[in-house]
Amino acid sequence: MAEIGGRREQMENDLPNGFAITSMERLVGLARKASVWPVTMGLACCAIEMMSAGTPRYDISRFGMEVFRASPRHADLMIVSGRVAHKMAPIIRNVYDSMPEPKWVISMGACASTGGMFNNYAVIQGCDHVVPVDVYLPGCPPRPEALINAILVLHDQIHYQEPLTEKRRREVARLAEQAALEATPTHMQKGLLA
Numbered sequence: 001m002a003e004i005g006g007r008r009e010q011m012e013n014d015l016p017n018g019f020a021i022t023s024m025e026r027l028v029g030l031a032r033k034a035s036v037w038p039v040t041m042g043l044a045c046c047a048i049e050m051m052s053a054g055t056p057r058y059d060i061s062r063f064g065m066e067v068f069r070a071s072p073r074h075a076d077l078m079i080v081s082g083r084v085a086h087k088m089a090p091i092i093r094n095v096y097d098s099m100p101e102p103k104w105v106i107s108m109g110a111c112a113s114t115g116g117m118f119n120n121y122a123v124i125q126g127c128d129h130v131v132p133v134d135v136y137l138p139g140c141p142p143r144p145e146a147l148i149n150a151i152l153v154l155h156d157q158i159h160y161q162e163p164l165t166e167k168r169r170r171e172v173a174r175l176a177e178q179a180a181l182e183a184t185p186t187h188m189q190k191g192l193l194a
């Protein structure tokens, strides 16, 4: 590995100005991470912070992400922002299934990740029961800066993800989903108040 790194460095030194060497995987990763479009999925108070991230003050347009797509066919990122009601779960899954591959999910806020303070029959205790999550963002609500940090973490994951392992990624998502389906049903989960 060190030898390959040394050879690449040597080749870069030998190249004329304006040339650089990289691998196809890194190039595809760069293109993917720089062209992520989120789908509209604001569910509760966290969505206000998500919307703030699109304003000039926080400016997620620096990543080309300021236009939240109304059609899942045009999007490859779902930011689940807010608590997920049981009624909403099939709709979220439907939207997720309509997004083209590869696609990613950020679970924004305590409610989306765990149900938060709403340990009751109406709220799903974590959106990973419904869709596979790539980045969990804690907070109630997380500030727009925290969402931007979660987006940067996701960018790193996308950049260094091997395109050839896409099949493996889908398999991991399927296993996570299966584990979530086999977990204790949310109506049987008891919190401190139960």
Ligand code: SF4
Residues within 6 Å of the ligand: 044, 045, 046, 081, 082, 083, 108, 109, 110, 111, 112, 116, 139, 140, 141, 142
């Ligand atoms: S985590 Fe807090 S701000 Fe976000 S939806 Fe839940 S209660 Fe609202």
